[in-house]
Amino acid sequence: xxxxxxxxxxxxxxxxxxxxxxxxxxxxxxxxxxxxxxxxxxxxxxxxxxxxxxxxxxxxxxxxxxxxxxxxxxxxxxxxxxxxxxxxxxxxxxxxxxxxxxxxxxxxxxxxxxxxxxxxxxxxxxxxxxxxxxxxxxxxxxxxxxxxxxxxxxxxxxxxxxxxxxxxxxxxxxxxxxxxxxxxxxxxxxxxxxxxxxxxxxxxxxxxxxxxxxxxxxxxxxxxxxxxxxxxxxxxxxxxxxxxxxxxxxxxxxxxxxxxxxxxxxxxxxxxxxxxxxxxxxxxxxxxxxxxxxxxxxxxxxxxxxxxxxxxxxxxxxxxxxxxxxxxxxxxxxxxxxxxx
Amino acid sequence: xxxxxxxxxxxxxxxxxxxxxxxxxxxxxxxxxxxxxxxxxxxxxxxxxxxxxxxxxxxxxxxxxxxxxxxxxxxxxxxxxxxxxxxxxxxxxxxxxxxxxxxxxxxxxxxxxxxxxxxxxxxxxxxxxxxxxxxxxxxxxxxxxxxxxxxxxxxxxxxxxxxxxxxxxxxxxxxxxxxxxxxxxxxxxxxxxxxxxxxxxxxxxxxxxxxxxxxxxxxxxxxxxxxxxxxxxxxxxxxxxxxxxxxxxxxxxxxxxxxxxxxxxxxxxxxxxxxxxxxxxxxxxxxxxxxxxxxxxxxxxxxxxxxxxxxxx
Amino acid sequence: xxxxxxxxxxxxxxxxxxxxxxxxxxxxxxxxxxxxxxxxxxxxxxxxxxxxxxxxxxxxxxxxxxxxxxxxxxxxxxxxxxxxxxxxxxxxxxxxxxxxxxxxxxxxxxxxxxxxxxxxxxxxxxxxxxxxxxxxxxxxxxxxxxxxxxxxxxxxxxxxxxxxxxxxxxxxxxxxxxxxxxxxxxxxxxxxxxxxxxxxxxxxxxxxxxxxxxxxxxxxxxxxxxxxxxxxxxxxxxxxxxxxxxxxxxxxxxxxxxxxxxxxxxxxxxxxxxxxxxxxxxxxxxxxxxxxxxxxxxxx
Numbered sequence: 001x002x003x004x005x006x007x008x009x010x011x012x013x014x015x016x017x018x019x020x021x022x023x024x025x026x027x028x029x030x031x032x033x034x035x036x037x038x039x040x041x042x043x044x045x046x047x048x049x050x051x052x053x054x055x056x057x058x059x060x061x062x063x064x065x066x067x068x069x070x071x072x073x074x075x076x077x078x079x080x081x082x083x084x085x086x087x088x089x090x091x092x093x094x095x096x097x098x099x100x101x102x103x104x105x106x107x108x109x110x111x112x113x114x115x116x117x118x119x120x121x122x123x124x125x126x127x128x129x130x131x132x133x134x135x136x137x138x139x140x141x142x143x144x145x146x147x148x149x150x151x152x153x154x155x156x157x158x159x160x161x162x163x164x165x166x167x168x169x170x171x172x173x174x175x176x177x178x179x180x181x182x183x184x185x186x187x188x189x190x191x192x193x194x195x196x197x198x199x200x201x202x203x204x205x206x207x208x209x210x211x212x213x214x215x216x217x218x219x220x221x222x223x224x225x226x227x228x229x230x231x232x233x234x235x236x237x238x239x240x241x242x243x244x245x246x247x248x249x250x251x252x253x254x255x256x257x258x259x260x261x262x263x264x265x266x267x268x269x270x271x272x273x274x275x276x277x278x279x280x281x282x283x284x285x286x287x288x289x290x291x292x293x294x295x296x297x298x299x300x301x302x303x304x305x306x307x308x309x310x311x312x313x314x315x316x317x318x319x320x321x322x323x324x325x326x327x328x329x330x331x332x333x334x335x336x337x338x339x340x341x
Numbered sequence: 342x343x344x345x346x347x348x349x350x351x352x353x354x355x356x357x358x359x360x361x362x363x364x365x366x367x368x369x370x371x372x373x374x375x376x377x378x379x380x381x382x383x384x385x386x387x388x389x390x391x392x393x394x395x396x397x398x399x400x401x402x403x404x405x406x407x408x409x410x411x412x413x414x415x416x417x418x419x420x421x422x423x424x425x426x427x428x429x430x431x432x433x434x435x436x437x438x439x440x441x442x443x444x445x446x447x448x449x450x451x452x453x454x455x456x457x458x459x460x461x462x463x464x465x466x467x468x469x470x471x472x473x474x475x476x477x478x479x480x481x482x483x484x485x486x487x488x489x490x491x492x493x494x495x496x497x498x499x500x501x502x503x504x505x506x507x508x509x510x511x512x513x514x515x516x517x518x519x520x521x522x523x524x525x526x527x528x529x530x531x532x533x534x535x536x537x538x539x540x541x542x543x544x545x546x547x548x549x550x551x552x553x554x555x556x557x558x559x560x561x562x563x564x565x566x567x568x569x570x571x572x573x574x575x576x577x578x579x580x581x582x583x584x585x586x587x588x589x590x591x592x593x594x595x596x597x598x599x600x601x602x603x604x605x606x607x608x609x610x611x612x613x614x615x616x617x618x619x620x621x622x623x624x625x626x627x628x629x630x631x632x633x634x635x636x637x638x639x640x641x642x643x644x645x646x647x648x649x650x651x652x653x654x
Numbered sequence: 655x656x657x658x659x660x661x662x663x664x665x666x667x668x669x670x671x672x673x674x675x676x677x678x679x680x681x682x683x684x685x686x687x688x689x690x691x692x693x694x695x696x697x698x699x700x701x702x703x704x705x706x707x708x709x710x711x712x713x714x715x716x717x718x719x720x721x722x723x724x725x726x727x728x729x730x731x732x733x734x735x736x737x738x739x740x741x742x743x744x745x746x747x748x749x750x751x752x753x754x755x756x757x758x759x760x761x762x763x764x765x766x767x768x769x770x771x772x773x774x775x776x777x778x779x780x781x782x783x784x785x786x787x788x789x790x791x792x793x794x795x796x797x798x799x800x801x802x803x804x805x806x807x808x809x810x811x812x813x814x815x816x817x818x819x820x821x822x823x824x825x826x827x828x829x830x831x832x833x834x835x836x837x838x839x840x841x842x843x844x845x846x847x848x849x850x851x852x853x854x855x856x857x858x859x860x861x862x863x864x865x866x867x868x869x870x871x872x873x874x875x876x877x878x879x880x881x882x883x884x885x886x887x888x889x890x891x892x893x894x895x896x897x898x899x900x901x902x903x904x905x906x907x908x909x910x911x912x913x914x915x916x917x918x919x920x921x922x923x924x925x926x927x928x929x930x931x932x933x934x935x936x937x938x939x940x941x942x943x944x945x946x947x948x949x950x951x952x953x954x
Contacts, residue, residue, distance in 0.1 A: 065551075065552055067548065067551055067552060071466060092557065095554075096554045096555070096556055096557075097554065098554070099551065099552055099553060099554035100552065100553035100554035101554060104552070104553075105552045107545060107548065107549060107552075109545060112544065112545040112546060113545050113546055113548075113549045114546055114549065115546040115549070115550065115564055115568070116546070116568065116642070116643075116644065117567045117568055117641070117642060117643060118564075126553060126555065127553045127554070130553065130554050130555065130556075131554060160643045160644070160647075162643075162644050162647075163647075173549070176549070176553065356794070356795065356798060359795040359798075360795055360798045360799060363795060363796065363799075364799075364807060367807045367808055367810075367811045368807065368810070368811055369811075370811040370812055371810065371811045372813075478690070478936070478939060478940065478943070479936065481939060482883070482932055482935040482936035482939050483932060483935075484887055484890060484891070484928065484931050484932065484935070485891075486890075486891060486894050486907075486910065487910065487924070487928035487931060487932065490910065490914065490917065490924050490928065491924075491928070493917070494917060494921055494924070498917070498918050498921070582797075582798075582799070582800035583800055585800055585803065586800035586801060586802035586803050587802070589802065589803070589806070589895065590802075590891055590894065590895065593894070593895055594914075604803075604806070605895055605896075605897075608806070608810040608897065609896075616807070616810065620799065620803060620807060623799070623800075623803060624798050624799055627798055627799075627800070628798060
């Protein structure tokens with residue numbers, strides 16, 4: 001079956017990552033964090049990057065800002081194109097210009113993301129001062145407006161981070177990230193460290209602001225619920241590779257990869273309360289010691305001999321849906337129906 | 342904040358008194374009859390008894406201590422057994438010299454040591470950083486008095502550039518003593534600043550700053566520096582004690598007429614009031630510097646300032 | 655049931671279940687990988703050997719003590735590797751014997767400080783409350799005076815014999831150890847296995863001895879090493895100003911003091927003794943740093 005694959009027009013893509021490989025190299029070991037990641041985010045769309053801890057999501061995100069920690073972190077190959085420009089080839093000056101301005105990031109842990117000795121007003125205003133060339137007075141004024149936008153009274157702009165709760169700190173972080181209207185917003189598990197009720201508020205805030213400013217967004221999360229609420233497309237990450245990608249419908253209703261199936265199966269079902277939880281058996285592979293062939297094969301219910309021998313290639317199943325699994329090599333169409341269950 | 346400072350100043354007094362008590366107690370055990378020293382050749386039974394009554398040396402330990410403390414709180418350090426002059430006078434004459442050497446050493450070490458530490462913390466894998474680590478290790482192992490002797494050998498004897506003793510040559514006389522005294526101190530400051538900076542650079546908020554597009558130099562100066570200063574300030578302040586201990590050695594090596602030399606001379610001559618006076622003055626210096634460190638903490642870290650403010654009641 | 659009790663209340667039981675052996679091996683390996691630490695260890699072992707074998711290297715009476723005026727102030731040569739001092743004595747012989755004094759007094763002083771200070775700190779940390787307050791206030795007062803000065807005062811009052819010197823220096827370091835042990839005890843006090851031990855009835859002393867102190871062991875060893883260096887430095891400093899080891903007993907500090915007058919024309923006379931002090935302290939510092947890194951490795 002030969003599918004006609006229509007690749008999206010390159011100019012419309014806010015972000016393109018091609019074959020990114022990043023390893024952390026130290027005296028004692030090599031951590032293979034990212035092993036050939038491909039990501040495309042179209043203008044104004046949100047991509048959910050889903051995966052368990054250790055799948056290489058944060059490292060991939062940091063590479064978009066070229067902030068992978070050195071000297072251990074080494075980008076061995078690949079391209080990162082932000083609106084068509086290669087981030088990895090940029091000079092320091094160019095990088096400083098786009099960080100916070102064209103692309104902004106919200107980090108995972110609000111408790112440690114803010115500088116404890118600067119007021120929150122100052123921290124927001126700094127971004128404005130750097131990218132907008134306005135006076136300090138003006139920057140502080142805009143910072144106060146930003147605080148109001150994220151739901152914090154502007155009188156509090158002179159206070160220090162330790163005087164705010166976790167949820168409010170995260171709002172400040174969001175304010176800092178959005179203050180210069182970035183084209184691409186990267187949110188790295190922005191609600192994981194927060195209480196459930198605050199989670200909903202923060203998520204709503206992010207969504208509203210994103211729509212208001214027409215930003216593209218990369219939402220990194222391990223929570224499929226968040227994905228369903230916020231994302232247009234989904235990439236499933238495992239051991240530094242994108243093993244499945246598609247629209248929300250593709251992934252939620254027509255999942256193909258055994259791991260993806262496992263993720264959904266592992267969700268507790270409130271309707272069927274008495275049945276046992278079905279976690280994916282085994283543990284995430286050790287990035288210093290990845291299994292040969294497909295990284296998921298030791299835990300896979302559908303494992304075949306070829307799985308331990310070679311890494312599966314990316315196969316496009318439709319215009320929007322692709323998967324990396326030996327089950328879907330052309331000759332294995334019959335297997336398709338099995339996984340659909 | 343002001344209330345906090347005043348409270349601490351008052352709290353210093355019991356500490357100074359306690360130290361005085363310890364020193365007083367120790368010196369109580371100095372063998373021999375003080376009147377021998379005071380009267381020297383003119384010693385007679387009668388004169389001895391008279392002096393003892395005058396100076397209260399025939400009273401009990403507690404009475405003598407309270408008498409001494411009472412005078413101390415009014416600024417009276419007693420009379421020297423040797424010179425018969427008020428101890429306070431001698432201290433006033435000598436202490437400024439000591440202070441100049443100590444402050445000179447501190448200034449030099451902070452102005453040179455902190456930037457070196459900061460730079461090697463920011464660039465931890467560079468040659469500079471490794472050299473700093475080595476210099477730090479060597480520096481803390483160097484005995485002050487040996488360093489002084491070697492400096493004299495090199496700059497005074499061999500090169501003839503700087504004086505080897507006394508304070509007559511103005512600024513030049515301070516160079517070698519301050520260097521010798523500051524050797525350990527600076528090594529410590531460099532090490533602590535470096536390791537503190539290393540810790541801070543790894544923090545999440547530094548990553549946030551970079552992600553905002555803050556220039557590299559500003560990341561260090563505006564974001565990292567203030568956060569990394571706490572341990573450095575601790576060392577700068579707390580090690581005053583080491584400096585004061587070292588100044589005794591430095592003044593010996595460089596023949597500087599300061600409190601350290603005075604202390605040694607009085608010990609050798611068994612001039613107890615002067616000994617106690619010197620030690621008390623040094624303890625006061627340490628207590629004051631601890632207070633200054635605590636105040637500086639509040640300005641560097643707003644969380645601590647908040648604690649002090651809350652502690653007002 | 656007896657076995658379970660044995661696990662928590664006897665030293666042997668505790669060790670067995672904690673698998674201490676492999677942990678020690680791990681620490682030792684990490685230590686070995688640190689080149690500077692190994693250098694420090696080698697130098698220090700060398701110094702200890704020199705101190706132990708001193709009588710074999712040079713005869714105490716004939717070479718280190720006996721005045722030999724015709725021999726005075728000879729520059730370093732084959733016969734006298736470090737030269738002779740102002741009274742004709744072989745400097746190397748004096749340095750070698752001086753090592754004994756410095757090491758013995760240094761270690762003894764720190765041992766004193768460790769036991770006295772450690773005991774006080776353990777009691778303070780474990781009891782908490784009023785006892786803790788009182789003990790710590792006393793220690794704080796002592797901390798207001800720098801070590802050299804406190805030792806100075808004590809020696810001035812009680813005389814400069816070896817025992818007094820040891821105790822004086824020991825007392826100067828006692829408050830530091832009390833703080834150290836106290837904070838270690840307070841940290842460990844909260845850990846679960848102490849609660850568990852209490853639950854099966856282990857007495858307080860047993861708890862302190864078996865559980866608490868064993869875990870403080872590592873950091874304390876590090877500090878011991880560093881403080882011994884400090885103590886040796888203090889001894890030399892005191893001897894240098896004439897209030898420590900007195901002539902004619904060879905001590906590196908008093909050798910510097912007496913040789914100082916001749917420094918201008920006979921520079922070598924102050925090189926060797928100072929170098930001895932420096933190397934000893936350096937090796938101990940390297941050792942201490944290496945131990946610290948081996949016990950608690952972090953990315954450098």
